[in-house]
Amino acid sequence: MQFFFEVLIGGLLAGVMYSLVALGFVLIYKASGVFNFAQGSMVFFAALTVVGFAGMGVPFWLSIGLALVAMLLLALFTERVVLRPLVNQPQITLFMATIGLSFLIEGTAQLVWGAQVHALDLGVADEPIEWILDRTSMSISKFDLMASGIAATLVAVLAVFFNKTRTGRALRAVADDHQAALAVGISLRRIWVIVWMVAGFVALVTGLLWGARNGVQFALTFLALKALPVLILGGFESIAGAIVGGLIIGASEKLAEVYIGPYVGGGIESWFPYVLALLFLLVRPEGLFGEKIIDRV
Amino acid sequence: MTHPREAGAPILVVEEVSLSFGGVKALQGVSFDVREHEIRAIIGPNGAGKSSMLNVINGVYHPDSGTVEFRGERSRNVDPHRAAQRGVARTFQNIALFRGMTALDNIMTGRNLKMRTTFLQQALYWGPARREELEHRAKVEEIIDFLEIQHIRKTPVGRLPYGLQKRVELGRALAAEPELLLLDEPMSGMNVEEKQDMCRFVLDVNDQFGTTIVLIEHDMGVVMDISDRVVVLDYGRKIADGTPDQVRANRDVIDAYLGVAH
Amino acid sequence: MFYREAGQFKSTYAEDQRLFPIRQDRIGMAVILAIAFLVLPIASSAPALRGVIDFNYWYNGVIIPFLIFSLAALGLNILTGYAGLLSLGTGAFMAVGAFAAYNFELRVPGIPMLASFILAGIVAAGVGLVFGLPSLRIKGFYLAVATLAAQFFVVWALTKFPWFSNYSTSGVIAAQKLVAFGYAFDSPVKRYLLVLVIVALMALAAKNMVRSSTGRAWMAVRDMDVAAEVIGIPMMRTKLLAFAVSSFYCGVAGALYAFAYLGNVEPQAFDLDLSFRILFMIIIGGVGSILGSFLGAAFIVVLPILLDIWATWFERTAGIAVPAGLVSNLTLIIFGALIVFFLAVEPLGLARLWQVAKDKLRLWPFPH
Numbered sequence: 002m003q004f005f006f007e008v009l010i011g012g013l014l015a016g017v018m019y020s021l022v023a024l025g026f027v028l029i030y031k032a033s034g035v036f037n038f039a040q041g042s043m044v045f046f047a048a049l050t051v052v053g054f055a056g057m058g059v060p061f062w063l064s065i066g067l068a069l070v071a072m073l074l075l076a077l078f079t080e081r082v083v084l085r086p087l088v089n090q091p092q093i094t095l096f097m098a099t100i101g102l103s104f105l106i107e108g109t110a111q112l113v114w115g116a117q118v119h120a121l122d123l124g125v126a127d128e129p130i131e132w133i134l135d136r137t138s139m140s141i142s143k144f145d146l147m148a149s150g151i152a153a154t155l156v157a158v159l160a161v162f163f164n165k166t167r168t169g170r171a172l173r174a175v176a177d178d179h180q181a182a183l184a185v186g187i188s189l190r191r192i193w194v195i196v197w198m199v200a201g202f203v204a205l206v207t208g209l210l211w212g213a214r215n216g217v218q219f220a221l222t223f224l225a226l227k228a229l230p231v232l233i234l235g236g237f238e239s240i241a242g243a244i245v246g247g248l249i250i251g252a253s254e255k256l257a258e259v260y261i262g263p264y265v266g267g268g269i270e271s272w273f274p275y276v277l278a279l280l281f282l283l284v285r286p287e288g289l290f291g292e293k294i295i296d297r298v
Numbered sequence: 299m300t301h302p303r304e305a306g307a308p309i310l311v312v313e314e315v316s317l318s319f320g321g322v323k324a325l326q327g328v329s330f331d332v333r334e335h336e337i338r339a340i341i342g343p344n345g346a347g348k349s350s351m352l353n354v355i356n357g358v359y360h361p362d363s364g365t366v367e368f369r370g371e372r373s374r375n376v377d378p379h380r381a382a383q384r385g386v387a388r389t390f391q392n393i394a395l396f397r398g399m400t401a402l403d404n405i406m407t408g409r410n411l412k413m414r415t416t417f418l419q420q421a422l423y424w425g426p427a428r429r430e431e432l433e434h435r436a437k438v439e440e441i442i443d444f445l446e447i448q449h450i451r452k453t454p455v456g457r458l459p460y461g462l463q464k465r466v467e468l469g470r471a472l473a474a475e476p477e478l479l480l481l482d483e484p485m486s487g488m489n490v491e492e493k494q495d496m497c498r499f500v501l502d503v504n505d506q507f508g509t510t511i512v513l514i515e516h517d518m519g520v521v522m523d524i525s526d527r528v529v530v531l532d533y534g535r536k537i538a539d540g541t542p543d544q545v546r547a548n549r550d551v552i553d554a555y556l557g558v559a560h
Numbered sequence: 561m562f563y564r565e566a567g568q569f570k571s572t573y574a575e576d577q578r579l580f581p582i583r584q585d586r587i588g589m590a591v592i593l594a595i596a597f598l599v600l601p602i603a604s605s606a607p608a609l610r611g612v613i614d615f616n617y618w619y620n621g622v623i624i625p626f627l628i629f630s631l632a633a634l635g636l637n638i639l640t641g642y643a644g645l646l647s648l649g650t651g652a653f654m655a656v657g658a659f660a661a662y663n664f665e666l667r668v669p670g671i672p673m674l675a676s677f678i679l680a681g682i683v684a685a686g687v688g689l690v691f692g693l694p695s696l697r698i699k700g701f702y703l704a705v706a707t708l709a710a711q712f713f714v715v716w717a718l719t720k721f722p723w724f725s726n727y728s729t730s731g732v733i734a735a736q737k738l739v740a741f742g743y744a745f746d747s748p749v750k751r752y753l754l755v756l757v758i759v760a761l762m763a764l765a766a767k768n769m770v771r772s773s774t775g776r777a778w779m780a781v782r783d784m785d786v787a788a789e790v791i792g793i794p795m796m797r798t799k800l801l802a803f804a805v806s807s808f809y810c811g812v813a814g815a816l817y818a819f820a821y822l823g824n825v826e827p828q829a830f831d832l833d834l835s836f837r838i839l840f841m842i843i844i845g846g847v848g849s850i851l852g853s854f855l856g857a858a859f860i861v862v863l864p865i866l867l868d869i870w871a872t873w874f875e876r877t878a879g880i881a882v883p884a885g886l887v888s889n890l891t892l893i894i895f896g897a898l899i900v901f902f903l904a905v906e907p908l909g910l911a912r913l914w915q916v917a918k919d920k921l922r923l924w925p926f927p928h
Contacts, residue, residue, distance in 0.1 A: 036701055088903035093646060096701055098841055100836070101899025108892030111885060226832075229705050266720045268764050275709035282698045282705070371753060382792030394787035396780050398848060407596055407774070407780050411792035415775040417801060420772035421765035428577075435573045474791065 007141070008259050009120045009252055014145035015069060016251020017063070017152045018214070021207040023231040024156070024241035025200040026294045029032060031176040032196040033084065035095045039103035041225025043201060046110045047072055047219045048208030052121055055113040065205070072201030080193045107222055121212040146211045156166045156244060159199075163240075176238070193201035305526060306334035309510060310478060311372075315354055315364035317347075317534075325361065326465060326534045332478070337504055337511045338519045339542075342531035343554055348514045349391055351531065352480045355512070356381040356388055368478065382411060387476035389467045391483045391514075395455045401466045402451040405441060406472025415527040441469045445499060461492040468499060470494045472507075479503065481513040493517065497524055522546065530554070563674040579767065596756055601749050612753045616869055619748035620821075626861045627752075628816045633841040633853035634766050635809030641837070641847035642770060644782025649707035650810055650838045652714035655830035656684040657811025658733070658818035659724050662798055665736045666726060673740045677758075677815045684811020685804040687714070692803025696796055708761045711832055718827035720851035725826075735819040752822045756814065762809060769805070779848070840895055844902050846911025855910040864891050 015160045022040060029037040037043075050071045054064035085097050130143050163169040164230060174182040183189060231250050236243025257273045308331035309349045311485040317325040332338045340348045352360040355366055357376035365372050368384060387408070394402050403502045415429055420427040442448055445465050450458055455466055464484060473480060484500065485493045501524055503509050515521050521528060530538040530545055532554040546550055568583055570576045580586045604615035636650050661680035664671055691710035694701050718724045718731060738745035738754065745754045769775055777798045781786035789795055818825045832926040839859060845856020867890055871882045906912055 007566070079708055083900055083904075090907070092905070093700060094907060096646075098837075098838070098903045101843075103896070103902070104836075104892045105896030108889045110569060112889040115885075152651070162797045223832075225707060228710065230795055233702065233705060251892050268716055268720060271716050272709060272712035275705060279694055279706050279709045283694060310881050313742060325663055358790065360785070378786075378790045379794055388790060389788065395789075396783035396787070398779050398783050399776065403776055403779075407776045407788070408791055410773050410777055410780075416771070417769055417772075417774040417805065420774050421769045423768035423772070427768070428574075431577065431772060435577065439573070448608050470791065555662070 005256075008255050010138070010141055011145070012252035012255030013248050014142070014149055014249040014251070015255060017145075017149045018211060018247070019224075019231050020247025021152050021203065021210065021253050022228040023154070023235065023247050024159070024240065025203040025207065025230055025239060026232055027064065027235075027240055027243045028159075028200045028203065029196055032172050033083070033175070033193055033252045034092060035099065036092065036237070037200070037224055038099040039079075040095060040200065040228065042106040042110070042202060043072070043075065043204040044208040044211065044224055045217070045219065045221040046075070046106050046208075047201065047205040048117070048121065048212040048221065049114045051205070051209065052119040052212065052217050056119065065209075068205055069202065072205060073198055076194050076197035076201055079197055079282040080190060085190070086192055090279055099107040103222065103225065107219070111219070118218040119212070121209065121217055122271045142281055144214065150216075151206065155203065156240065159203075159240065162199075168195060169235045227274060230274035233278040234281055250277070253277060302416055305336035308332060309334045309369050309484075310355065310512070312324060312351070312355070312368040313362045313367070315351070315366065316360045316401075316415055317350055317354060317359060323534050325354070325531075327364070328531065328536050329364075330529045330536060330539055332510060332512055333526075334510055335504070335508050336501070336526040337524055338514065339525035340512065340514045340527045340531060341516070341518075341521055341528060341545075342473050345452065345533075346531040347431055347534040350534075352388060352482055352512070352514065356386045356480060365504075382474065385474075385477035386402070386480065387471040387474045387478070388480035389464070389471050389482055391486065393460075393463050393467055395458040395470070397454070399455065400452050401447060401458065401469075402438065402442070404455055404466055405438050405469040406434065406463070408470040409438060409526055411474060433498050438469075438473055441472050444472075444502070445469050446495075461488050464488070465499070468496075473502065476509060479509050479511045481515075483516065484513050485515060485517055491508055493520065501521055567820060572615065577771075582900075588801030592663060595762075596760075597753075602754060604749055606755050611798055616748045622861060622865065623819055624748075624752055624755055626857055627679045627755045628813050628821055629838065629841060629857040629861060631759050631762060631816065632813035633845065633857045634763060634850065635806045635813060636838050637842045637847065637849070638766065638770075638778070638809065639802050639806035641776060641842055641849065641852070642782065643778040643799065643806075645692075645799060645802060646704045647707040647806070648704050648832070648839065649691065649710040649714075651830040651832065652707075652711040652805040652808035653684045653688055654814025654834070655718055655827055656687045656807075657681060657737075657814030658825060658830070659718055659827075660684065660811065661666050661728065661815035661819065662733045662735060663724065667816045671808045673738060677812055680815045681808040681811040684814070685808040688803040688807025688810075689800055692800055692807075695799045705855050708832075711835055715831060716825045721835050730826060731828075732824055733818065734823075738819055745820075749881035755816055755820050758812070762812065763850060763854075766809070766861030770850065774801070782848075811921070840899060842909075843899055844909055847907075848913035849909070850908050859910065860895075863894065864888075867891055867894075 006078065023039045025043070026037060029035055029040070047068050047221055050068040051061075051064045057063055059067065079102065083102055084095075087098055128143055130141055130146065134141075163173060171182070171187045172195070173193055174185070174187055175189065182192075204227050207224075208217070208221065211224065215221075227250070231243060231246040233246075234249055235244070235246025254270050254274055258267070258269050262269050310332040312331070313324055313329050315328045328347075328351065330338075340351060342348055350359060354361050355368075357378040360375050363374075366375050366376065367373075368376075368381075368386065371384070389399070396407065399407070413434060415427045415430050418536065419425065421427065442451055447462065447465055447469065450462055450466075455463055458466065464487075468481075468484065471481075481500070485496050488496060497520060500511060500513070502513055513525070525542055527540060528538070528542055528545045529536060530548070530551050532550075537550045537554060538548045540548075568581075570581065572679055575581070603609055604613075604619070609615075623865070626727075632650060632654055636647060639645050639647050656681045660683040661676045664679050665673070668676075669791070675878055687710070691706055698706065722728075725733045738751060740754065743750075745751050770778075777788070777793045780791075780793050781795065781798050781802075785795065788798075814830065817829075819830040822829065841856035841860045842853060843856070844859055845854070846852025855919040864887070867887050871887050874880070875882050
């Protein structure tokens with residue numbers, strides 16, 4: 002029983018990481034209706050920039066700052082080169098454009114910083130918390146807990162940003178209705194840059210956490226894919242959904258691997274979340290927190 | 299209006315149909331019938347539920363209560379595919395043409411129900427598939443001639459002006475050789491000439507093929523001129539039913555259009 | 561003035577319905593076919609030319625993969641380009657085809673090779689059907705997730721269950737020799753001709769399907785499925801047929817990939833990366849276009865080779881060693897940039913550009 006809880010909590014904490022990636026997606030989707038496949042490569046790019054500068058001897062916090070600047074430049078670039086030319090195209094076209102964008106970002110990142118795996122040390126080790134270990138003999142990683150704490154703070158900050166600030170209100174207006182937002186004088190372009198910037202910031206945080214856990218490597222880009230099942234469960238437009246969805250996917254993935262895995266030779270994690278999402282879609286296409294879509298003719 | 303064919307027995311009977319979307323009551327207990335070979339208009343102020351009524355008739359929406367009986371077959375949950383099979387065709391208020399195809403191909407899709415060759419035969423093409431394709435092409439060309447759109451048959455519909463798109467959509471509906479044709483504002487957005495052309499086509503379809511027509515239209519002149527009988531809806535309820543003259547003189551109808559509170 | 565339609569009257573619908581209604585197009589096609597079927601094989605066996613051009617390299621490294629990828633791109637185009645159902649699982653369906661063909665050859669003694677391929681395609685079609693079932697309820701990129709599930713699950717299953725690869729280590733299969741009708745296709749030219757015939761026939765079949773009611777039903781579902789349903793097009797059958805036919809094509813392409821190109825192949829060769837490559841082919845080449853599938857495949861196959869040649873030339877002339885990953889990273893960047901470029905400027909890809917060129921050619925030398 003205890004083992005179950007250990008796996009469960011481990012899964013939940015891993016799920017927090019998924020939630021972070023999904024969060025980036027939700028932000029961009031909410032504000033521009035674009036499903037940003039490049040989110041994963043943005044995570045990779047951000048993390049790589051940090052370790053790249055750090056590797057050159059730049060102090061850690063300055064590296065992070067420089068990476069933020071890089072993300073801003075990326076946001077500007079994306080708005081100008083990808084979003085603006087494709088402004089009235091159907092969703093699927095924009096989605097494919099972000100696939101192209103993700104390859105662009107990956108290629109550039111590797112070109113600039115090289116393709117080897119980089120280690121990233123955030124000062125918190127991936128060790129069991131002794132306090133809990135002594136009392137319950139469950140091993141729960143310090144790192145995972147810290148990551149959850151950071152994620153929770155981030156979500157709280159974003160919630161405040163969206164609901165209490167003027168820019169946040171503008172973002173919500175744009176997410177609701179582009180035309181109406183334009184009509185009240187909100188600059189769509191500025192909003193998009195801001196949104197991609199915020200998503201870039203989220204990508205940076207995600208990149209640092211994931212990178213510290215697994216090393217900064219190309220495989221980070223495939224995080225984008227893991228976020229898809231999260232979004233399907235949680236709905237594409239809900240921050241709460243991204244959190245809950247991520248937790249569910251993380252937990253179920255670990256539990257499936259541990260309890261079902263041995264019977265089929267392991268490695269279930271590669272496809273389980275997708276099949277789970279698929280089954281979920283058949284029952285509730287709009288996700289846990291999504292809105293039902295009514296087709297009007 | 300006099301027609302060579304006199305209106306026959308009712309082929310469509312709508313009985314106590316109610317439909318709501320969330321809290322909005324689109325239709326409330328609407329009943330009326332449509333006789334064979336006649337032209338029936340549905341009119342009413344905006345939001346009266348006219349398009350919803352058409353959608354119920356051909357199965358796009360399923361009513362919460364009430365039934366739709368077409369040619370003796372009564373049901374509530376028709377699905378659109380079944381309705382098409384039974385001979386109901388329609389056009390849409392906001393043109394629902396297939397943008398990626400030419401006018402000819404769009405109208406050819408209207409023949410899909412009648413085409414029997416399998417995909418394997420079509421992959422081979424020579425033989426039954428080719429014969430069938432040419433046979434239906436000939437039929438579709440007749441409709442193209444009828445609607446006078448020969449010159450644009452190979453043009454992708456996305457590039458056609460609004461009036462011609464509406465004509466192509468009519469062609470697609472006609473290609474199915476329907477018994478009941480539902481037209482949702484076929485003349486909206488047209489100038490006087492285009493409207494006259496469209497009226498002519500609608501009347502010709504009714505005259506030549508005997509097709510029963512139900513049409514939604516806002517232009518009162520058109521409605522009075524070409525329809526045999528009229529149903530008036532307001533806030534989802536039927537408020538009048540009769541010949542154009544009867545309806546025109548009806549107090550409730552006048553009030554509805556003038557916006558008198560009731 | 562060369563590409564004129566004037567004077568070419570069509571007096572029957574049959575003439576209008578021809579595959580290539582314009583005479584110049586027919587001539588052009590005949591020339592291409594002549595080059596493909598006659599000139600190339602003859603030239604590559606001429607001793608004089610063989611000393612100058614390394615035909616084996618061209619067959620093995622360029623032309624055969626081009627044909628095979630064109631076939632896979634055709635399959636994906638049917639599903640995504642014509643029927644509008646986005647798929648990220650092309651690699652998986654190719655894998656099914658490859659492994660199915662291998663197993664049929666292995667376990668059914670004396671089975672004709674072409675029968676193995678056809679059966680492999682049918683098995684792939686079956687798998688495609690299963691993963692296509694969700695399309696009845698879900699659309700757009702939600703559906704892409706279903707195909708992602710297929711992609712990951714299939715590769716995992718083929719690796720995990722050793723039966724598929726006849727208990728070899730790491731799931732590698734060694735494709736059997738290509739023998740059809742008692743004739744061994746063991747040289748590059750012969751393999752090329754076999755692949756050419758298969759691909760040409762299947763391309764013709766695809767073109768025929770696409771210009772008949774099947775293709776129109778697919779395009780109707782793609783453009784506006786509610787309207788399609790209203791005019792009587794059966795949703796379920798149309799979508800499932802798209803999945804089945806598309807997967808059949810990808811399955812055969814996968815079998816050819818293993819048998820006529822790589823020889824030895826493991827499940828990982830059919831990973832998500834391959835699926836993306838084929839998606840890029842149809843985006844650049846042109847969605848909803850048979851010609852586009854070929855153009856896109858040619859582009860994606862040839863570009864890395866051109867970059868390699870450029871890199872070698874650059875190293876030689878500039879004397880600077882080109883870093884190892886440069887070419888592959890440049891490839892990624894260029895592909896990515898081109899995708900965005902094409903989607904913004906010409907969403908219908910190279911095929912549309914070709915059509916525009918032909919239209920201009922019709923008028924040449926007049927400007928309009």
